[in-house]
Amino acid sequence: MTDILRCEAVPLPQLAAEYGTPLYVYSEQALTQAYQQYAHSFTTPNTLICYAVKANSNLSILKHFAQLGSGFDIVSGGELARVLAAGGDASKTIFSGVGKSEAEIEFALQQGILCFNVESLPELDRINTVAFRLGCVAPISLRINPDVDAHTHPYISTGLKANKFGIAYADALMAYQHAAQLPHLHIVGIDCHIGSQLTDLSPLVEALERLLLLVDKLADNGIVLQHIDLGGGVGIVYHNENVPDLAAYAQSIRQHLQGTNLKLILEPGRSLVGNAGMLITRVEYIKKGEQKNFVIVDAAMNDLMRPALYQAYHRIENTTPRPQAPMLVDVVGPICETGDFLAQDRKLAAQTGDILAVMSAGAYAASMASNYNTRPRAAEVMVAGSQHRLIRRRETITELMANERDYV
Numbered sequence: 001m002t003d004i005l006r007c008e009a010v011p012l013p014q015l016a017a018e019y020g021t022p023l024y025v026y027s028e029q030a031l032t033q034a035y036q037q038y039a040h041s042f043t044t045p046n047t048l049i050c051y052a053v054k055a056n057s058n059l060s061i062l063k064h065f066a067q068l069g070s071g072f073d074i075v076s077g078g079e080l081a082r083v084l085a086a087g088g089d090a091s092k093t094i095f096s097g098v099g100k101s102e103a104e105i106e107f108a109l110q111q112g113i114l115c116f117n118v119e120s121l122p123e124l125d126r127i128n129t130v131a132f133r134l135g136c137v138a139p140i141s142l143r144i145n146p147d148v149d150a151h152t153h154p155y156i157s158t159g160l161k162a163n164k165f166g167i168a169y170a171d172a173l174m175a176y177q178h179a180a181q182l183p184h185l186h187i188v189g190i191d192c193h194i195g196s197q198l199t200d201l202s203p204l205v206e207a208l209e210r211l212l213l214l215v216d217k218l219a220d221n222g223i224v225l226q227h228i229d230l231g232g233g234v235g236i237v238y239h240n241e242n243v244p245d246l247a248a249y250a251q252s253i254r255q256h257l258q259g260t261n262l263k264l265i266l267e268p269g270r271s272l273v274g275n276a277g278m279l280i281t282r283v284e285y286i287k288k289g290e291q292k293n294f295v296i297v298d299a300a301m302n303d304l305m306r307p308a309l310y311q312a313y314h315r316i317e318n319t320t321p322r323p324q325a326p327m328l329v330d331v332v333g334p335i336c337e338t339g340d341f342l343a344q345d346r347k348l349a350a351q352t353g354d355i356l357a358v359m360s361a362g363a364y365a366a367s368m369a370s371n372y373n374t375r376p377r378a379a380e381v382m383v384a385g386s387q388h389r390l391i392r393r394r395e396t397i398t399e400l401m402a403n404e405r406d407y408v
């Protein structure tokens with residue numbers, strides 16, 4: 001019994017029995033540790049960690065980070081509503097994203113956010129117009145595309161010339177000069193976010209160097225900034241990646257910012273929650289195919305989209321290790337799509353009824369979940385020591401149909 005997999009002190013099969021499967025399970029201690037690792041690495045008082053809400057937007061997780069002193073990076077009005085509901089501080093919240101609507105801008109201005117990370121000239125104009133209408137001045141930073149290669153998956157690389165994010169490096173001065181002429185904008189910073197799941201952090205330092213050149217050039221043109229925001233992107237270990245060296249990254253940033261008055265903002269998402277969560281799922285069938293064997297489980301791509309979306313690797317373990325020899329299998333869900341797999345070509349010993357743990361599912365799992373195939377979204381549980389509590393109950397089929405009209 002001792003080698004049964006646990007989250008903190010709680011055996012996972014016990015959680016499966018109590019709350020049902022599929023189930024997201026989070027470790028409060030792991031969340032705290034991940035946050036403290038940032039807080040202890042970035043010790044200059046002028047650093048603000050803004051947790052990127054889209055990685056996992058559960059209110060209990062947001063509340064936990066708010067209590068640790070975190071700020072927030074949001075990409076929608078809905079995420080701002082979550083931050084406020086969880087007791088987060090609007091004045092420590094920054095608003096990123098390429099498509100902010102007028103209603104979202106208005107809501108954020110009314111709440112008094114720290115700044116907008118602006119991604120285009122028309123967005124500058126729109127924020128200026130809304131701020132004029134509300135009779136206020138909007139704090140803004142420009143998201144500049146530093147054109148460095150993050151060496152990550154193309155779908156999560158955002159710092160190259162050819163993608164939709166940010167303002168081109170060559171256009172930066174012109175964009176700031178445009179912003180400086182708009183009376184309802186107050187320029188406070190510069191930011192970038194070059195990609196996600198970076199295990200080598202040198203592209204982030206390269207981006208910092210490129211932005212600092214711009215900071216000087218802007219100062220020469222009379223535009224003095226208060227902060228520099230390097231975005232998120234620090235990777236986690238899913239499989240056999242290198243562990244990114246956060247302390248070295250912090251040290252390098254500190255050296256680069258020495259002698260400036262710039263406050264530092266970071267927007268980590270994945271690295272704060274990714275390895276604090278897992279998805280547990282029950283084996284429904286073992287199916288022996290002609291060419292492949294399948295372990296069919298009750299979790300699917302609607303619960304964890306990353307394997308289907310970017311061929312992402314998630315380690316999978318049987319929570320109750322089986323003595324028999326492992327088989328080579330694909331772990332797949334019940335959804336009617338060939339892309340519905342959680343893992344391919346893995347060695348696994350499992351039998352019907354076993355509870356499997358899909359690891360590293362704290363980030364971009366629950367927050368990306370959908371109802372495809374009319375599957376209710378799974379429940380979420382927080383574990384702290386030997387305690388556990390439901391932080392989101394499982395959706396019901398009735399809820400899934402509740403908004404539909406005119407069908408009888």
Ligand SMILES: *Cc1c(COP(=O)(O)O)cnc(C)c1O
Pocket residue numbers: 052054055073096097193195196197231232233234267268269270271
């Ligand atoms: C997604 C995102 C983040 C968080 O990225 P991680 O790789 O999860 O750390 C930060 N900033 C912006 C603008 C983002 O879009």
